[in-house]
Structure formats: structure tokens, C-alpha cells
Amino acid sequence: MKLATLNEGRDGRLVVVSRDLSRRADASSAAPTLQAALDEWERRAPLLRSLSDRLESGALKGEPFDPERCAAPLPRAYQWADGSAYVNHVELVRKARKAEMPESFWTDPLMYQGGSDGFLGPRQPIPLADEAWGCDMEGEVVVVTRDVPLGATREQALGAIVLVGLVNDVSLRNLIPGELAKGFGFFQSKPASAFSPVFVTPDELGTAWRDGKLHRRLEVFLDGQPFGRADAGVDMTFDFGTLIAHAARTRSLCAGTLIGSGTVSNRGPDGGPGTTVAEGGAGYSCIAELRTVETLRSGAPKTPFLKRGNRVRIEMRDEAGSIFGAIDQVVGD
């Protein structure tokens, strides 16, 4: 089934969405909010599924689904932990800075604790007070868990995944070096992230969901031009089970925890950084990676970071169309 949250009040109103994203049905008889559904998933998921089945069969007529009216599926959450599972991407960025990447990065996942107190809806502008901060998009896959016990294994962690979606992990690149040098991780450099209109249960993904990875291309557009189409199932060094188990090593995770994949990134056919979409390659899911490639090629980055008025679109399709709806945001002030 597919779930969305209408932008009403702090936690929004939960709706069930048809597979083709054309219609929605009020889900308040099953759960008022997505967090409420996740808090009692065993009991509430069957109620939601029954609504979903009736919407799909036409027994429930529903209303037109408009992503413009959506908040993030969880407008605020108790936890947003973002991995950096495409180690290829990390190695590349370091290479451009002529920094060695420790070997351990291939075996010990990178993950940061993100702010989760307020997310952007899929069509809300990205607030940017200062263009000099170097605003960038990061296209990623995200999963939502139910409760995960402390010390969970990868297999337990995989079983705890109840929903899958997309995220634009907005980053302020020019604030990152200063913050990382202080040693306490990201804070000001990671403002509110935006999420896809719809989160879906893994069964909606068919065989594209396997081995704890989502084997589909993540389509990223900048001002309407194709920017990236990397396959999220390729070059993902750590699958979602491994990422969740990493997060749960020293503490339990609450239902409604969001775990991000990190910026999706594919190597080129030669094992290198690949090429742009215009050149026939898989492109990139963030501007920083393209700037890195530009630096490696010609000594300096060429593509600027986001400015006010730029438009970012992130989407993923299957044979039937858009799976999660599109994140489609303009940079505002």
C-alpha cells in the first residue's frame, strides 16, 4: 500500500493513496497520523491495507490525490539517521580533496544523526537565507522502521522495515568543512530534508526490493534537465539491514525511525566516477559529486551550487509510472 500525509496541523492527516497516485482516501478510521500508525503497526497496518484494497478495487471512491497538498509523510519524526552507503561517492569526494579514505569505510558504515523536528513537504520551497552557504540537493532512498531492539541483527533489522520512500537531504556544502573540523558532525550544514509525497510498503516494490536494497534508478533533475539516473541497488556497499543494525548497536530505535541511504552514486563502467547524463552516463544525485568530477577532470569545479529559483526534482519509476511521486522543490528564501 501507499501512504501520504496531507499538510494539516503539525503532524498532518494520514491518507491511503492508490497505486497509480491518482486518488486518496482518508485513513483516520485506521490512524490519525502516520506516527500513530507506526506506533501500533501490527494492529493498524491491516486496517490501512483494507482501506487500500477498497480504494484500489473502486469500492472506495476517494478523492483526487494532489502532491501539492502533501506534507512529508512524517512531517516531524523522532529520529532521522542518514547513512552514507555508497562508499564510492565518499571515496570520490575525498579524492578531489587529495585525502585518503580509511580502508575501514568499506566495512564500518558512516552514519550521522540528522535533525528530525521538522521536514519539508515534497513541493515546499527549500528555504535558503544565504546563497553563499552552498546549497545542494542529495537524492537518497529512505526506509521507515518499526521498533528495533538494541543489538538487532541485520536480519531483524530488515524485518523491521515497514515503509520505503525518497528524500532530498538538503546540504549546505560551504558550512560542512567548518563543522566537520569541529569534530561534532553536521548541524547547521544540514537544514530540513524533504520527502517524497508517498511512502510505500516494500511489497509494492516487487522484486526491485531485494537484499535490503531498492534496485531502481533514482531520477534527479535540475531545472528540468536530467542530472542523475543512478541505480540505487548498485554500488550500495551497506544495505538497509546493515545500516539499521549499525544504528541499533548501542540503543534501541523507536517506531518511525527514518534511515537514509546516503546520496545514491554509481561508478562508471571503468570503475571511475562515471559521466553526466548528457554524456550518456548515470550522472549524479548531488551537485557536489559533479563538482568533484569536474575538479578531477579540469582542476576546478564548474557547476555552481543551488541559487534561488533553481528547481530540483527527484523521482523513481517502475513499469507503471512514478512509485513515490516526485519531490519537486524550488529554492526560495
Next chain:
Amino acid sequence: MKLATLNEGRDGRLVVVSRDLSRRADASSAAPTLQAALDEWERRAPLLRSLSDRLESGALKGEPFDPERCAAPLPRAYQWADGSAYVNHVELVRKARKAEMPESFWTDPLMYQGGSDGFLGPRQPIPLADEAWGCDMEGEVVVVTRDVPLGATREQALGAIVLVGLVNDVSLRNLIPGELAKGFGFFQSKPASAFSPVFVTPDELGTAWRDGKLHRRLEVFLDGQPFGRADAGVDMTFDFGTLIAHAARTRSLCAGTLIGSGTVSNRGPDGGPGTTVAEGGAGYSCIAELRTVETLRSGAPKTPFLKRGNRVRIEMRDEAGSIFGAIDQVVGD
């Protein structure tokens, strides 16, 4: 007024507590949970205050207040951001590692994004799966904000503080160097924090609450022995207004955001690291700081980190007694 949360369900049940912490009254007529109260503070705070007044006057009899029955006032929260405002402490720890502290640390606050999806109640054991992780307490002051707009000034930030309390920011010291070396900040090294039984409105603190600081001694005990009694109002380089404004520089903060002071720490009379409580000094609010002092004095740390069965108590008193009730936790498994 003083507020607590009884340990019932995921978000607990809100109660108003008498000034002397002897009695409590159900607050569900005003707000079912503390987060619900914070979400509509303008409307709900007066209702809570009226209950508090009636409990204080005896018009409302209430029931005995038992901190053993308490969850954290916010059993889970949308944001926990912990500063490191006692820069003295940071400088000291670096000195023991023979590392220079950048001058900017005196002007640019250190802050990390902490996990907020599940907190420990004031009397709940600290789960510790592996003693080799080097478990430590960190005694801190914490404030709770209502909504803070992006780009808030220090003055706006100070006005957004609605509650004050204490926190034990549990740390796994031996996991920290590895995590910080990876550059993404703390994750596994910061398991669930524990909070005082009661959070109070700033007016309860009288003149001890001024300049965005709480001018009272933070009493820390280890296995019943006095370990620290540093004044939280002294040597706090960044007041809470500055910490909150730092957090809100690039994004707004949701009502119910918890902002920590970092480990409370006082210099000695000579400007140095001070002495233990047994030696007549202000002592320390975490074991790591004492180990640092031991290293500076004799080349190696002597005091071990927490082991199962150790007991940590953190409290703050005014002339009338305990302000927030005591955090009193045994290390468990």
C-alpha cells in the same frame, strides 16, 4: 510550575507536581502529554498553571509524587541538540591528549545532534551491553523551547525557553575516538540520555535563572560519594540563548526541542582544572574530566569508567530542597 510525566504508554501521562515534589495532580484536562502541551503552549500553559496553583494551595489534593514512576518528561522528543558550553572542559580534555584547541571554540559554539527517539526515565537503569565501551555519565542542564524561527536572535531564543531540567547525557567514551575520526559526529557513542523527574518553568528558579544561565550547583554522586558540585552558572561560555540561536541559524526548531548545556565544569581558583570534592574542590560532572585531571597530574587515568552496578545521582537544590528531583540510575545490562 513543575511538570512530570508518568511512565504510561509511549508518551506517558502528564502531571503537575507540587513545588516541594511531594504531590502530583493529573493534568490530562490541560494536556494529555508534555509534547501536546508544548505544541499549543500559549493555550495550554495557563490551564496547567491553574492546576499547579490549586495543587499548591491545597484546593486540589493530588496524590503522592513518586519519581520511580516517572518517565523522562518527554519520553521521546523531536529534537535533542547538545551544546558544549563549558569550553573550559573541552580545553582540558584536549590538553590531556596534547591537542591544541582552536581559538574559534571560544566564539563558535560546539553542538551535536543527539538521538531523541527514546529517553530513559530518572530511575531507569542505564543499559550497558559491554563494559569495554567505557560508559560515562555527563551531568548537564537542559532547556525546552517552544517554536523557534529560523535565524532567531539570542533574545528571541531566550524568550522561547519554557522549561528547564537536568540531563544525564550517557556517553560511551571508548567508542568516541573512532566515531569522531570518521567525521560524522557521535552516533553509537551516545546511547539514550536520562532526564530529571521534573522540568520547571524558569520562574520557579527565581534569580538563579539569569543571563540565560542557571546559577546553581549541579550535584553529582557516584555510588553515594560526592563527585561534582560545579556551579552551572560559572564558566558557561555560551548561554542558552546563544546555544539556541546557533541551532536555529539555518533551520527553525520545533516546539519541544531539548537543548543541553554540555557537561557542567568549573575552573579551579587558579584557572586550572580544579580539584575533587574530597579535596575541597568543585569536582567534576563526568568521569572523563577526572581521568583527564589524573592524566595531567600523574601521567595516567586512575578512575575507571562505569561498570554494572555503579550508581549515578544528579541533582540540583535551592534553599527549599531539590528543584527537579534526582536522576538516580544504576548501570545495568
